[in-house]
Amino acid sequence: MNKQEASLLLQTYVPGQGMESVPGMREALAMAEQDPELKATMEANLAFDASMTSALRGIPVPSDLQASLLELVSAPSPSRTVEESPSIMGWFHFLSLGAAAVVTLSLALFFTYVYEHPTVATANAAPMEAAVMDPIIDTADALFAALRPRMRDQSADAMRQFVISNGGHLPRAMPPGFSWDASRACDVVAVGDARVSIICFEAPDKSGMLHLFIFRRSDFPEARHSHQPILRERPGSCCATWADDEGIHVLYSEKGRENLHQALEI
Amino acid sequence: MAPVTPASPNNMEQIVSEHYEALYRFAWSLSRSEEQARDLTQQTYLIYARKGHTIRHADAIKSWLFTTLYREFIRQAQRNKPLEETDMAQLEAFPDPTLSSQTRQLQGKEAMEHLLALDPVFREPLSLFYLEDLSYKEIAEILNIPIGTVMSRLSRGKHILKARLLENPGNKIP
Numbered sequence: 001m002n003k004q005e006a007s008l009l010l011q012t013y014v015p016g017q018g019m020e021s022v023p024g025m026r027e028a029l030a031m032a033e034q035d036p037e038l039k040a041t042m043e044a045n046l047a048f049d050a051s052m053t054s055a056l057r058g059i060p061v062p063s064d065l066q067a068s069l070l071e072l073v074s075a076p077s078p079s080r081t082v083e084e085s086p087s088i089m090g091w092f093h094f095l096s097l098g099a100a101a102v103v104t105l106s107l108a109l110f111f112t113y114v115y116e117h118p119t120v121a122t123a124n125a126a127p128m129e130a131a132v133m134d135p136i137i138d139t140a141d142a143l144f145a146a147l148r149p150r151m152r153d154q155s156a157d158a159m160r161q162f163v164i165s166n167g168g169h170l171p172r173a174m175p176p177g178f179s180w181d182a183s184r185a186c187d188v189v190a191v192g193d194a195r196v197s198i199i200c201f202e203a204p205d206k207s208g209m210l211h212l213f214i215f216r217r218s219d220f221p222e223a224r225h226s227h228q229p230i231l232r233e234r235p236g237s238c239c240a241t242w243a244d245d246e247g248i249h250v251l252y253s254e255k256g257r258e259n260l261h262q263a264l265e266i
Numbered sequence: 267m268a269p270v271t272p273a274s275p276n277n278m279e280q281i282v283s284e285h286y287e288a289l290y291r292f293a294w295s296l297s298r299s300e301e302q303a304r305d306l307t308q309q310t311y312l313i314y315a316r317k318g319h320t321i322r323h324a325d326a327i328k329s330w331l332f333t334t335l336y337r338e339f340i341r342q343a344q345r346n347k348p349l350e351e352t353d354m355a356q357l358e359a360f361p362d363p364t365l366s367s368q369t370r371q372l373q374g375k376e377a378m379e380h381l382l383a384l385d386p387v388f389r390e391p392l393s394l395f396y397l398e399d400l401s402y403k404e405i406a407e408i409l410n411i412p413i414g415t416v417m418s419r420l421s422r423g424k425h426i427l428k429a430r431l432l433e434n435p436g437n438k439i440p
Binding site for chain 1: 278279282283286287290291294295300304307308311312314315340343344377378381387393395396397399401402410411412415417420421424427428
């Protein structure tokens with residue numbers, strides 16, 4: 001371990017939390033004992049932490065908060081309703097399915113009676129899907145609507161490691177227009193026992209962001225999806241869905257179909 | 267202090283008194299609003315009153331409370347409940363901290379301003395770290411991220427905080 005590595009590690013050291021077991025920490029502490037500059041760095045960091053702690057714990061707390069909390073939790077029939085935190089599987093609640101049915105029926109009517117059928121010139125473009133209820137797409141829609149990836153602006157290696165270490169899945173074949181250098185955020189979300197991987201990346205022409213949701217095939221054995229991308233449009237976004245032997249993919253574009261065409265080279 | 271039996275009604279008062287201030291301060295650092303911080307704190311204790319009996323070990327109560335509060339905050343944010351603008355009135359009322367150490371002087375209001383200005387990715391773990399002396403493991407459990415990610419974000423967040431404080435010549439940085 002060199003001095004710079006030790007210095008970085010020591011900046012994370014917190015005494016009394018068993019951090020000596022962190023890989024490399026014992027060595028860094030031993031180096032600090034021998035090196036006054038390293039020791040000063042570590043002590044400066046501890047002093048900074050102590051000062052920040054002291055400053056931030058001065059946030060004023062409302063004087064009546066404790067009494068109101070005790071009154072609230074001791075009341076036989078609390079006046080407030082506890083709003084349960086719904087799990088992701090809550091999206092499959094009957095009411096959500098009913099709402100999804102209304103939306104997809106509307107889309108089906110639109111594409112049947114309003115949407116202009118493709119001309120010969122666009123005959124080779126990816127087909128538009130007749131609106132059908134699909135739990136994969138419903139889940140992806142819900143995840144996209146609530147998208148807030150936890151890991152952002154990290155290196156490609158860090159993002160790959162994050163997805164893998166959180167039980168996510170990275171397919172062997174990513175979309176042709178995808179580049180890890182263009183990736184900006186990622187996450188892994190639990191859907192029941194399954195894990196959905198999310199990669200957010202810039203379009204090849206950098207005109208907008210694309211968001212790829214990857215479902216493991218083995219988690220959804222009954223799902224049937226085309227190996228060729230099928231596009232769907234809805235207000236505010238559009239997406240493409242396709243499957244391979246490993247996974248089912250849903251790719252959202254914030255900037256319209258053109259970015260999907262670029263990313264999928266279709 | 268003797269271990270607390272989770273969710274025992276007789277100990278609810280103890281659990282409230284032990285943790286409500288830290289929970290409120292964490293909620294405030296997330297929401298930057300007194301009203302929302304109160305709401306989050308109340309929601310957390312209401313949920314505890316209903317589900318606290320599922321906690322098996324008294325040692326887990328603190329983490330459970332912070333995790334619940336954080337999840338409530340996320341849930342409200344995902345419902346597009348608009349975050350209040352930083353409650354400047356409360357910030358203005360921020361008392362200057364009593365200086366207890368000669369090694370470092372920080373104005374409390376400035377420290378909070380810089381912390382609140384951080385991206386949530388850094389602000390959330392730093393708030394937990396500074397406000398409640400939680401371990402990296404506990405922070406990882408509350409935020410549902412790997413410990414390595416906690417350490418990385420704390421390190422980067424502190425680096426950014428120090429750089430911003432350096433821009434203010436009134437602060438001395440060790």
